[in-house]
Each structure stands twice: as structure tokens, then as C-alpha cells.
Amino acid sequence: MASHEHSLAGDGRSLSAGLRLDVIAGLTAAAVVLPKAMAYATVAGLPVSVGLYTAFVPMIIYALLGTSRVLSVSSTTTLAILAGTQLGLAVPDGDPAKLLTATATLTALTGALLFLASLLRFGFVANFISSPVLIGFKAGIGLVIVLDQVPKLLGIHITKEGFFRDILSIAGHLSETSMLTLAIAAAALVALLAMERLWPHSPAPLLAVAAGIALSWFAGLAALGVSTVGFIPQSLPSLTLPSLGLVQELLPGALGIALMSFTETIAAGRAFAAPSDPPIRANRELLATGAANFGGAFFGAMSAGGGTSQTAVVRAVGGHSQMASLVTAAAAAATMLVLAPLLGLLPQAVLAAIVIVYSVGLIKPADFLSVRKVRLMEFHWALAAFLGVLFFGTLQGIIVAIVLSFIGLARQAASAKVYVVGRKRGTDRLRPLSSAHPDDETFEGLLILRPEGRLFFGNAQQVADQAQMLVAKQKPRVVVLDMSRVFDIEYSALQMMMEGERRISEHGVTVWLAELNPDVLAYVRASGFADQLGPDRLFVNTRTALQHYLAGAAQA
Structure with missing residues (x-):
């Protein structure tokens, strides 16, 4: 109690x-x-x-x-x-x-x-x-706000014409500074900063x-x-x-x-x-x-x-x-x-x-440095949003920020990756091959490819080119497309996938599909691609496809 x-x-x-x-x-x-x-x-x-x-x-x-x-x-x-x-x-x-x-x-x-x-x-x-763009926007408006107050600190009057012109205008009017006004402003600034630091x-x-x-x-x-x-x-x-x-x-x-x-x-x-x-x-x-x-x-x-x-x-x-x-x-x-x-x-x-x-x-320079440390491209977005506010004003700066974010989103969506998948030795864990895991297993005659993200008209050709290059390099008998990371597939990408399957099948390469989510599977069936492949080439997951391949290889 x-x-x-x-x-x-x-x-x-x-x-x-x-x-x-x-x-x-x-x-x-x-x-x-x-x-x-x-x-x-x-x-x-x-x-x-x-x-x-x-x-x-x-x-x-x-x-x-x-x-x-x-x-x-x-x-x-x-x-x-x-x-x-x-x-x-x-x-x-x-x-x-x-x-x-x-x-x-x-x-x-x-x-x-x-x-x-x-x-x-x-x-x-x-x-x-995006967050990096917002960092740039915030810094830009912070600088604009500060500059907007400088004439009041000096007791001068300028005609506002934009950030950089205002800097020149302030510089040109420095001789008109009211020392009494400046003294009052300085005392207020020192007092405020000191109190905020101590209290x-x-x-x-x-x-x-x-x-x-x-x-x-x-x-x-x-x-x-x-x-x-x-x-x-x-x-x-x-x-x-x-x-x-x-x-x-x-x-x-x-x-x-x-x-x-x-x-x-x-x-x-x-x-x-x-x-x-x-x-x-x-x-x-x-x-x-x-x-x-x-x-x-x-x-x-x-x-x-x-x-x-x-x-x-x-x-x-x-x-x-x-x-x-x-x-x-x-x-x-x-x-x-x-x-x-x-x-x-x-x-x-x-x-x-x-x-x-x-x-x-x-205005937080540390945030800019943090973004730059992780991704240089997004640092450029933050910098562009910052400069957009200074050069074009708040409204135009926000428009610049939105446009940059859209460009960034489109760039990321259009840059879909296709990974070659291997198996961790001694386990049934499948993961993309990398230099960090040099002992991962691959299998003679089998190529497992894992595209990631939404496949649509903007990245379909790039994904197809990556897949074609890997097939030409590895020359497999069977290609398993691990679709577990594809959450959506657009009509153009589906048509390109069907055309790619027909093309490589002419060179004796068989394509299997594995681990399609319900929506993607529905699109594959509606397009006729499932019928083109047949039920024996559609697998619940990639492990099942691998086991099926290894069993067939053992019988051969």
C-alpha cells in the first residue's frame, strides 16, 4: 500500500x-x-x-x-x-x-x-x-533562421533577397551597426548560453x-x-x-x-x-x-x-x-x-x-559525418537538401528534399541484387556466397540464384543481365531461382523471366523456381509461367530443391 x-x-x-x-x-x-x-x-x-x-x-x-x-x-x-x-x-x-x-x-x-x-x-x-535528407533540411533551415536574426543583433536593416545575397547585404551594412544594440544582443547571448550550460x-x-x-x-x-x-x-x-x-x-x-x-x-x-x-x-x-x-x-x-x-x-x-x-x-x-x-x-x-x-x-555536423561514414551517396543527398534550402528557400528546399528522396528510392529499387547462394558446410543453412564465408559449399552443375526486392520494369533488365552473366560464367545444368526475398513481381519482370527461361533452356539449362510467396505464386500461375515450367520444377523452398537435385545426381 x-x-x-x-x-x-x-x-x-x-x-x-x-x-x-x-x-x-x-x-x-x-x-x-x-x-x-x-x-x-x-x-x-x-x-x-x-x-x-x-x-x-x-x-x-x-x-x-x-x-x-x-x-x-x-x-x-x-x-x-x-x-x-x-x-x-x-x-x-x-x-x-x-x-x-x-x-x-x-x-x-x-x-x-x-x-x-x-x-x-x-x-x-x-x-x-528520408532521414539523411531531413538532416540536411534541418541544418539548412537552422542556418537560415540564424542569419535571419543577425541584422537584429546588429541593429541594421536589410532587404531580404535570399540567403547568400543577405550575407553580402549584411556585410555591406556592417558600418551602420548600433554598438548599443550589439552590446545588448551579446549580453543576452552570453547569458542564455551560460544558463543553458549550467541549468x-x-x-x-x-x-x-x-x-x-x-x-x-x-x-x-x-x-x-x-x-x-x-x-x-x-x-x-x-x-x-x-x-x-x-x-x-x-x-x-x-x-x-x-x-x-x-x-x-x-x-x-x-x-x-x-x-x-x-x-x-x-x-x-x-x-x-x-x-x-x-x-x-x-x-x-x-x-x-x-x-x-x-x-x-x-x-x-x-x-x-x-x-x-x-x-x-x-x-x-x-x-x-x-x-x-x-x-x-x-x-x-x-x-x-x-x-x-x-x-x-x-545544425548538427556530427549527423552529416555519421551519414557519410555509413553511405556516401546518402551523405550527398543530405548535402544537396542543405544547399537546396540555402539556394532556393524553404519551400523549394523541401521540394528538393522530396525529389532527392524519390530519386534515392528509385535508385535503390532499380539496383536489385542477385546473389549466388551456397550452403554452410556441415549444415542445411543456405546463404549468399561471400569472402567472409570461403568454406561454403556449391554443387557441380547447380546454380542457386537469389534476387532480392520487388522485381518491376525499372530493374527487370538489370536482374536479367546479372542472372545471364552468372549462368554464362558457371555453365550449370540446373538454375534454381530462390524467390524467398522477392515480395512482389510486376508484369514486365515476369515476362522477362519467362523469356529468359525459354532462352537458356535452348542451351540445355533447366530452370526451377523455389519459395515463392502466395502473391508471387499467384502471378506466376496467372501468367502461364507455372504451366510452362510444369509442377516438377516448382518447389516449396530452396532446401527441398537442393535435396531433389542431389538425389537426382546421386541416382545418375
């Missing part, structure tokens, strides 16, 4: 500690999400309040429906740019009322398209991003935010030229209805935004998933992001998706459930109602320091 009570007490402490970490993570993420959301609203040509709305309603809906434990959903840089471009075309005169209606329509369309993709189960596309998962970012606001208040940093978050209006979102008349005009842009929202969400969700977390379910993510966008549209939100920098903060500070997102959403509501003037004092340099400290962990 005492042991049971102790267990309950331990569980209670664990739940309490987890809740505390989620609250800290949610509040810390709020310090990152809310100012950035407001900034993204201005990028889209919208009032800063729209950014707060986007960090409120969509975040709550995703927290209730999403499969990621830590993903923080609001607007992102790319979504803001895409939305701004489309809204600029739909409302060229910038009329505030028309702009809010167009925003609601665009966001609702984005949500509806994500809903449709979920119903059609298009989430499978996300399964084709992992501490509320260091909250302390940095509090210190930054206090310093700004007492020293009047805004008057000294230090950039701060600035004015935030105090209001809750009101009901905004989409316009059916704008649907046709906004649909093409909504398609691009929906694609970006999903790809950023699934990539960020997987990038920050811990080994103990439940798997990220792509179709459910489509549903969750669709609901987040559709629901947010009626409350003035712009298009939303999973954010990498704020999710990095949530994970790094110790958040482990969507309670952190609900806390962030609550902070957004509190900001709208109460805290707007106070948060507006936060120096941008402190905010940038927080983002950098909790995003730089995405």
Missing part, C-alpha cells in the same frame, strides 16, 4: 514537473511567436493585430487536433510573403476592410484545400523524406525577456535608437466572414499556401519529434492544419503552419505536450487584452538572441 502511495506521489510530481516545463515553454515560445507573428502580418501588408490573431485561434485548434506534441502553429515568413503577394493582387488599393475580407477568404480556402488533401490521403508524400531547460529566455523589457523601460532604449517590438493594439479578434466572390481569384494562391503550410508543418513536426513521441501522422496533420486555417479565417487570422523557430524554443526549453501551445495562445490573448504595451518594450536584439540560441541546435 505504501509502495502504491509512493508511486502515485511520484506520478503526481512527474505530472507537476511536466506541466511546469510546458508552461515555461509556452511562455517562452510566446516571447518568440507573438512579436514575429506581428512582424509577419506587416510583411503581408496587414495590421499587426492579425499576427496576434494567427497565434491565437489556429494554435488552439492545432493543439487539439495535431499529432505533434510540441509543434507550434502560427504564421511563418514564407506564408506571410505568399499571402502578401496574393492579397496585393486581390486588393491593389489596400483598402483595410477589403483586405481583411480577402485575408479571411484566402485563409479559409487554404484550410479547405488542406481538408480535401486529408480526405484524399495525400499525406503519404511526406513519407518520402539546462531553465527559464533563461523568460529571464532574458524580463531583463530586456526592464532595461528598455528604465533606460529608454527606444529613444536611444535601439529597435523594440513597438506598439501593439489591445483588442480581441472579431468575427470576419469570407467572400465567395473572391474564391476564384484567390484559389491559385491558396494552393501554393496550402502546399507550403503542409510541407513546413510536417517537416517541422518531424524535425522536432523526440524518439519517445508518437509518430507524426501526415494525413492527420493535413486535417489539423486545415482545421486551424479554416477556423482561424473567421477570426481574422492569416494563413498558418508549423513554425520551426518557435518549435525549436518549445523543445529546447523542455516542452513535451501541446499544453505549451495552449499557454502560448493564452499569452496571445493576454497580450491583446493587457500586456501589449509592456511586450512592445522588448528589444528586438534580445528576441533575436533567443531565436538563435534555440535554433542553432538544428
Whole structure:
């Protein structure tokens, strides 16, 4: 009984500690999400309040429906740019009322398209991003996030034109650096790094935010030229209805935004998933992001998706459930109602320091080296995904990642191996011949070949060429095709196998088939190949075929 009570007490402490970490993570993420959301609203040509709305309603809906434990959903840089471009075309005169209606329509369309993709189960596309490619993608977005914050550390302003152009632009503006801003940023970076090293998962970012606001208040940093978050209006979102008349005009842009929202969400969700977390379910993510966008549209939100920098903060500070997102959403509501003037004092340099400290962990050179040690080709994929993000941007980088993964999958599938099988001496164990087992037995006049994988039009010719080369080299009387590792065979490959059997039979070589799985056996029978061979040349397994051959050889 005492042991049971102790267990309950331990569980209670664990739940309490987890809740505390989620609250800290949610509040810390709020310090990152809310100012950035407001900034993204201005990028889209919208009032800063729209950014707060986007960090409120969509975040709550995703927290209730999403499969990621830590993903923080609001607007992102790319979504803001895409939305701004489309809204600029739909409302060229910038009329505030028309702009809010167009925003609601665009966001609702984005949500509806994500809903449709979920119903059609298009989430499978996300399964084709391999681990090495994801390593490269994560490192790329980590570097992009860090560079994005550098101007704020220096107190300079640049026009963003892409990763490498931004580096040159920053270098060209170094002479304009605000030494006071740089000093504040350096102090924040040192404090954050020191506290994280000495006190992992501490509320260091909250302390940095509090210190930054206090310093700004007492020293009047805004008057000294230090950039701060600035004015935030105090209001809750009101009901905004989409316009059916704008649907046709906004649909093409909504398609691009929906694609970006999903790809950023699934990539960020997987990038920050811990080994103990439940798997990220792509179709459910489509549903969750669709609901987040559709629901947010009626409350003035712009298009939303999973954010990498704020999710990095949530994970790094110790958040482990969507309670952190609900806390962030609550902070957004509190900001709208109460805290707007106070948060507006936060120096941008402190905010940038927080983002950098909790995003730089995405860049893991050791992971690249680990992949390179195992497989050089997959290291090249990781490197290409990394460079794809830097050269082409996040969306294009994800497309590069998916294309590379598809190429890798096709390359592997098309590179099917055909092994020569022998028997371990003194046993009945059959295995591919290798230099590691030089004593394995082979048998005069018999060649056992084991193709591996799915046989289809992409690799059928290669498999046939390998088999033909081995038959020409060994000159057997009987070839046993061990099909135990072939889980599927496509029509083209089956036709090539039948033609190959006819060809080598003309040279006095007999082909036997062994160990076909039920599906493959059904295809062989349906094609007429089983009739072509006859029942005496089909074997339950390769050991039976070997015994049959040896018995026949002994009788001869």
C-alpha cells in the first residue's frame, strides 16, 4: 500500500514537473511567436493585430487536433510573403476592410484545400523524406533562421533577397551597426548560453525577456535608437466572414499556401519529434492544419503552419505536450487584452538572441559525418537538401528534399541484387556466397540464384543481365531461382523471366523456381509461367530443391 502511495506521489510530481516545463515553454515560445507573428502580418501588408490573431485561434485548434506534441502553429515568413503577394493582387488599393475580407477568404480556402488533401490521403508524400535528407533540411533551415536574426543583433536593416545575397547585404551594412544594440544582443547571448550550460531547460529566455523589457523601460532604449517590438493594439479578434466572390481569384494562391503550410508543418513536426513521441501522422496533420486555417479565417487570422523557430524554443526549453501551445495562445490573448504595451518594450536584439540560441541546435555536423561514414551517396543527398534550402528557400528546399528522396528510392529499387547462394558446410543453412564465408559449399552443375526486392520494369533488365552473366560464367545444368526475398513481381519482370527461361533452356539449362510467396505464386500461375515450367520444377523452398537435385545426381 505504501509502495502504491509512493508511486502515485511520484506520478503526481512527474505530472507537476511536466506541466511546469510546458508552461515555461509556452511562455517562452510566446516571447518568440507573438512579436514575429506581428512582424509577419506587416510583411503581408496587414495590421499587426492579425499576427496576434494567427497565434491565437489556429494554435488552439492545432493543439487539439495535431499529432505533434510540441509543434507550434502560427504564421511563418514564407506564408506571410505568399499571402502578401496574393492579397496585393486581390486588393491593389489596400483598402483595410477589403483586405481583411480577402485575408479571411484566402485563409479559409487554404484550410479547405488542406481538408480535401486529408480526405484524399495525400499525406503519404511526406513519407518520402528520408532521414539523411531531413538532416540536411534541418541544418539548412537552422542556418537560415540564424542569419535571419543577425541584422537584429546588429541593429541594421536589410532587404531580404535570399540567403547568400543577405550575407553580402549584411556585410555591406556592417558600418551602420548600433554598438548599443550589439552590446545588448551579446549580453543576452552570453547569458542564455551560460544558463543553458549550467541549468539546462531553465527559464533563461523568460529571464532574458524580463531583463530586456526592464532595461528598455528604465533606460529608454527606444529613444536611444535601439529597435523594440513597438506598439501593439489591445483588442480581441472579431468575427470576419469570407467572400465567395473572391474564391476564384484567390484559389491559385491558396494552393501554393496550402502546399507550403503542409510541407513546413510536417517537416517541422518531424524535425522536432523526440524518439519517445508518437509518430507524426501526415494525413492527420493535413486535417489539423486545415482545421486551424479554416477556423482561424473567421477570426481574422492569416494563413498558418508549423513554425520551426518557435518549435525549436518549445523543445529546447523542455516542452513535451501541446499544453505549451495552449499557454502560448493564452499569452496571445493576454497580450491583446493587457500586456501589449509592456511586450512592445522588448528589444528586438534580445528576441533575436533567443531565436538563435534555440535554433542553432538544428545544425548538427556530427549527423552529416555519421551519414557519410555509413553511405556516401546518402551523405550527398543530405548535402544537396542543405544547399537546396540555402539556394532556393524553404519551400523549394523541401521540394528538393522530396525529389532527392524519390530519386534515392528509385535508385535503390532499380539496383536489385542477385546473389549466388551456397550452403554452410556441415549444415542445411543456405546463404549468399561471400569472402567472409570461403568454406561454403556449391554443387557441380547447380546454380542457386537469389534476387532480392520487388522485381518491376525499372530493374527487370538489370536482374536479367546479372542472372545471364552468372549462368554464362558457371555453365550449370540446373538454375534454381530462390524467390524467398522477392515480395512482389510486376508484369514486365515476369515476362522477362519467362523469356529468359525459354532462352537458356535452348542451351540445355533447366530452370526451377523455389519459395515463392502466395502473391508471387499467384502471378506466376496467372501468367502461364507455372504451366510452362510444369509442377516438377516448382518447389516449396530452396532446401527441398537442393535435396531433389542431389538425389537426382546421386541416382545418375
